[in-house]
Amino acid sequence: GESVGLHLPTLSVQEGDNSIINCAYSNSASDYFIWYKQESGKGPQFIIDIRSNMDKRQGQRVTVLLNKTVKHLSLQIAATQPGDSAVYFCAENINNQGGKLIFGQGTELSVKP
């Protein structure tokens, strides 16, 4: 069936280190992917997106990598800060399904000062 999964449910890093959050997706028809950050008690916050015709996209301190061959997505956060502590979700948009985003379970990132 359609699913987006995460390799690691929790990730603990030291402040200043780089973080890598991974995501596996199963639908080869997915043409668009988004990473969201959700802090406690808040809604998911859009971080960065990538379309399937790209394999890398960079934002401010974040980079998303897409490997369509193995259906893998990753979010890299450079110089992780305590404010980056949150649950991170990847989501895929399957082409021609009316804009339905399918979310993964989420990875909780904990940054130690």
Next chain:
Amino acid sequence: DTAVSQTPKYLVTQMGNDKSIKCEQNLGHDTMYWYKQDSKKFLKIMFSYNNKELIINETVPNRFSPKSPDKAHLNLHINSLELGDSAVYFCATSPGQGGYEQYFGPGTRLTVT
């Protein structure tokens, strides 16, 4: 001004009651969505509307009825509330119908007792 707002933020009610959650956006986006996040933080789409027209209707009990009075508003009415309806409900919006760049509201935490 908050881009996507929801009211109320918290809603506690008893089984069998009928309640509504409201969503408003000032982004001028064409498409609005309702998502449900369960206690394990899993996010799943329920409905989407594009210019007041229902586009996505996932396998949601018909006790849930969305209504879009205009492009900037999408409400969710729930009849005969059940314990299993307890969750956080998020409204989201996107500029077009393809599901790209979805922005989420702060959420409504519904507790059914």
